[in-house]
Amino acid sequence: MALLQESIDHIPLETGFDDPIYESQIVFRKILKVMSEPGTIKKIKNKLSAPAPMMRATAAICLTLMDFQTKVWLDLPQDSEVSKYLKFHTGLKLVEHSSEADFVVFFTAPAELPPLNLGTDDNPETAATVIIQTQSLDDIGKLKLTGPGIKKSRFLNAENIPASLWDHRVKANSLFPKGIDIILTSDKKLSALPRTTKLKMLKTIKG
Amino acid sequence: MKAISGERKRTSRLKEKTLDGYNFAYLDDQTKRMIRRATLKAVAIPGYQVPFGSREMPLPFGWGTGGIQVTASIIGIDDTLKVIDQGADDTTNAVNIRRFFAKTAGVETTENTSDASIIQTRHRIPEVKLKSDQIIVYQVPIPEPLRWIEPREEETRKMHALTEYGVMHVGLYENIAHFGKVTTSYDYPVQVNDHYVMSPSPIPKFDNPKMDKMPALQLFGAGREKRIYAVPPYTKVKSLDFDDHPFEIESWSECCALCGSSSSFLDEVITDDKGSRMFVCSDSNFCADRRAKGHKGPGLPRKFEIKDVE
Ligand SMILES: [Zn+2]
Numbered sequence: 001m002a003l004l005q006e007s008i009d010h011i012p013l014e015t016g017f018d019d020p021i022y023e024s025q026i027v028f029r030k031i032l033k034v035m036s037e038p039g040t041i042k043k044i045k046n047k048l049s050a051p052a053p054m055m056r057a058t059a060a061i062c063l064t065l066m067d068f069q070t071k072v073w074l075d076l077p078q079d080s081e082v083s084k085y086l087k088f089h090t091g092l093k094l095v096e097h098s099s100e101a102d103f104v105v106f107f108t109a110p111a112e113l114p115p116l117n118l119g120t121d122d123n124p125e126t127a128a129t130v131i132i133q134t135q136s137l138d139d140i141g142k143l144k145l146t147g148p149g150i151k152k153s154r155f156l157n158a159e160n161i162p163a164s165l166w167d168h169r170v171k172a173n174s175l176f177p178k179g180i181d182i183i184l185t186s187d188k189k190l191s192a193l194p195r196t197t198k199l200k201m202l203k204t205i206k207g
Numbered sequence: 208m209k210a211i212s213g214e215r216k217r218t219s220r221l222k223e224k225t226l227d228g229y230n231f232a233y234l235d236d237q238t239k240r241m242i243r244r245a246t247l248k249a250v251a252i253p254g255y256q257v258p259f260g261s262r263e264m265p266l267p268f269g270w271g272t273g274g275i276q277v278t279a280s281i282i283g284i285d286d287t288l289k290v291i292d293q294g295a296d297d298t299t300n301a302v303n304i305r306r307f308f309a310k311t312a313g314v315e316t317t318e319n320t321s322d323a324s325i326i327q328t329r330h331r332i333p334e335v336k337l338k339s340d341q342i343i344v345y346q347v348p349i350p351e352p353l354r355w356i357e358p359r360e361e362e363t364r365k366m367h368a369l370t371e372y373g374v375m376h377v378g379l380y381e382n383i384a385h386f387g388k389v390t391t392s393y394d395y396p397v398q399v400n401d402h403y404v405m406s407p408s409p410i411p412k413f414d415n416p417k418m419d420k421m422p423a424l425q426l427f428g429a430g431r432e433k434r435i436y437a438v439p440p441y442t443k444v445k446s447l448d449f450d451d452h453p454f455e456i457e458s459w460s461e462c463c464a465l466c467g468s469s470s471s472f473l474d475e476v477i478t479d480d481k482g483s484r485m486f487v488c489s490d491s492n493f494c495a496d497r498r499a500k501g502h503k504g505p506g507l508p509r510k511f512e513i514k515d516v517e
Contacts, residue, residue, distance in 0.1 A: 021231050027244050027281040032281065035423045036250045036439040065247075067240055102244075105499045122361070136280075137496035142344035148253045148400050149294035149439035176402065177368060181251040192478075196400065 011019075012081065014049040016063050016089040023188040027064040031183065034192040039145040039154035041191045051081035053107045055133050059085075066090040068102060073101035075108065098128075105131045109161045113168040116180055124177035127195070129161070135159040137186035144200040145193070147198055156191060158184050166199055227249075232279040232312040240264050242280040242435070246426065249437035254399030255367070261433040266307075270300060270402050271329055272430030275307070278344050279326050282308065287315045289301065290432030294331040294472070294489035301329075318492050319350045330393075332414040334493040337423035339440060345408040347429035352396040352406040372404050376447065381453050392457065397444050404447070405436060413456045413472045418444040460487045466497035467504040499502035 016022040023046050030042040043057075051057035053076075066072060068091040076082050078094055087093055095101050099115040109132050119127030141155025141168075161184075172195075173179035179195030193199070226255050230236070238260075245259040266270040279490040280287065283287060291303040291306040296318040305316045306326060311397040317323050329346045337343060353363045356374045366372065377395060382390055395412035399405050406425060407415060416427065420439060438444060448454035462469040473486040488494035 021236055022284070024236070024240075025231075025281075029281065029283065032243075032250065032424070035247050036437070065240065065244055067237060069241065070244075101410065117481065122364040124252050124255060124368075125245070127248075129247070148252075148442040151420075151441045177252050177255060181247070196251065 001057055009136070012051060012088050013087040014051050015084055016059075018047060023060075024064040027060045030190060031061060031064065031192070034144045034183070034190055035149075035181070035194055037149045037154075038147065038155045038193055038197040039139070039141075039143075039150065039191060041139060043188045045188075051085050053133070054082045054085070055185050056188050057190045058105065058107070058131060058133055061090075061183060061185065061190065062103075062105070063085055063089055065129075066092040067183070068093065070094045070102045071100055072103045073098045074104075075106045075110065082183055089123050101128055102126075103131065104128050106111050109134055109158075109165060111162040113165065113172060113180075114171065118172055118175075118178040118180060121177065124179070126154050127178060128181055129181050129183065131183045131185060132158075132161070132165075134161055134184055134186045135137065137184055137189045137191055142202050142204070144202075145196040148193075149194075150197070158186070158191075163201065166167075166201065169193070169199070211466050222339075229311050231283050232308065234262060238276075238382045239280045242276055243286065244386045245435045246277065246437065248437055249426070249435045250424070252403075253438055253442050254403030254405040254436060256429075256434040256436045257422045259433055259435050261430050266303070271304060271428075271436070273428030273432075274315045274329070274344050274346035274430075275304060275426035275428070276430060277426050278308065278325060279312075280316060281342065281344075282312050282325060284313060286312075286324045287322055289317050289320060289326045289492075290328075291326065291331060292489075293331070293490075294333075294456070295491045297491065301381065319496075320492055330409050330411075331472070331489060332410055332417045333441065333467075334488070334490045335496075336417075337421055338458070339422040341423040343421075343423055343425050345425065346411075347408045347427050347434070348431070349394075349404065349428065350406055350429040350432050350434040352394075352404050367403055370402055370404075372398075372447075374481050375404060376449070379447060380449060380452075383449070395454075396447050398447060399438055399444055400442050401445075405438075405444075411457060411472055412446065412454075415454075416456065417444045422446070459486060462504060463494060463497075464504045464506060466494045466501070466502045467499060468494070475491060502507070 034042050036041050044060045045061050070092050072092045098104055116128045117122050136159040138157050139155055141157045143156045145154045182193040184191045245257045249257045253498040290301040290305040308314055309316055320335040325342050327344045356378055357363050392412050393409045396404050397407050420441050422440050427436045446454040459473050465487050473489045474489045475486055477484055
């Protein structure tokens with residue numbers, strides 16, 4: 001009984017997808033859209049609930065892409081409610097070191113990137129996908145984006161991301177094809193910055 | 208007491224329209240997740256061939272199992288699917304694949320290029336310009352453009368990583384030296400975003416310029432060799448060429464005998480058992496659409512017409 005009680009304790013109250021096959025396909029197409037057209041913002045409509053501090057878009061992305069084959073690092077303790085929720089709903093493997101992970105999730109945008117798997121020249125696809133939660137996400141941008149998937153340029157504003165993080169991203173992506181692919185989330189919104197996207201921070205002139 | 212989502216018994220919206228006993232779009236969710244992750248990396252590294260764990264499909268290799276697995280992993284009930292084989296919607300291959308997805312995914316199908324959200328193709332890109340939010344999925348038999356020069360996988364991987372494509376250029380140049388022009392008219396290699404050299408699958412080189420800065424997302428699936436690669440929208444795709452021998456596409460002195468088009472890729476077809484021939488659009492939907500709008504070609508060859516009168 002004690003064992004049963006313990007395993008019931010591990011069942012999170014927060015729900016995943018109502019209809020996993022149907023919902024994960026819709027969420028995947030949104031991820032595919034933002035990854036292939038960097039800076040585009042999409043919104044998820046799923047009714048899932050996620051334990052704090054996980055935002056709904058972050059939860060939807062994790063439930064869509066993660067399973068027992070994916071190694072995941074979170075900027076939260078391994079016994080956090082979020083860890084329990086993701087383990088229960090996806091069966092993912094949590095890893096201790098960020099450098100071992102296929103997916104790295106920052107629930108708070110960091111000032112610098114920890115050691116990450118950048119892939120190799122021969123197998124650049126093994127590089128980490130980095131999910132970062134932000135306070136807000138819109139196209140009234142300070143960031144000017146150019147590169148594949150962008151017709152001329154696109155603008156993006158991701159609030160509360162330390163400027164130093166963008167410098168770290170440049171460094172991580174300096175040896176193409178190695179690099180990291182970032183998915184930004186904010187509440188129900190998502191956008192992406194694959195390794196090929198060039199970022200330029202526009203200056204503000206007060207007049 | 209909250210319901211536990213994992214145990215909740217509920218009819219999936221997908222099951223209402225599809226065959227009982229099948230996974231939605233045939234593949235199980237675990238396989239789809241694996242292919243979806245590979246697809247995202249393919250998009251993030253334009254032109255790079257991402258290895259994936261290809262699954263057995265209920266069709267033999269050569270029937271586009273790679274393209275089918277890609278389509279199965281991205282398709283949803285709101286999609287409208289078009290399938291073409293060498294430009295035509297009505298070949299056995301195209302009809303079978305369309306039927307496969309109509310049965311296992313319950314999706315709408317169409318022959319009209321502009322109405323499709325996903326276009327799966329073997330050996331052609333439609334003549335009508337593809338739009339943003341459309342996805343074209345190519346069936347790829349041989350994904351490695353350097354294989355004919357270098358049989359070893361670890362070597363071709365290195366050549367790609369370092370963009371060491373000198374041998375490829377030498378090979379094409381020798382082609383010119385022998386024949387006076389580049390005779391490779393199908394599967395003509397392209398360079399994506401100034402890095403990876405990529406096989407566009409056996410489309411005629413006539414279609415190569417359509418890949419450049421295309422507003423639609425281009426996905427490529429090779430089933431036997433287990434590779435997925437991609438070109439995001441608005442991405443530079445350049446056909447390899449030389450200063451003294453610029454890249455050229457096929458052209459015809461004739462126009463389409465049926466619709467009069469002089470801008471489409473033409474197939475030469477035989478119209479009777481006496482060997483009468485004519486040129487017609489390879490893209491059957493494009494040709495039918497033009498005829499429906501009143502465009503007319505010069506018609507059948509004269510010999511055929513006389514025979515017809517008799
Ligand atoms: Zn025609």
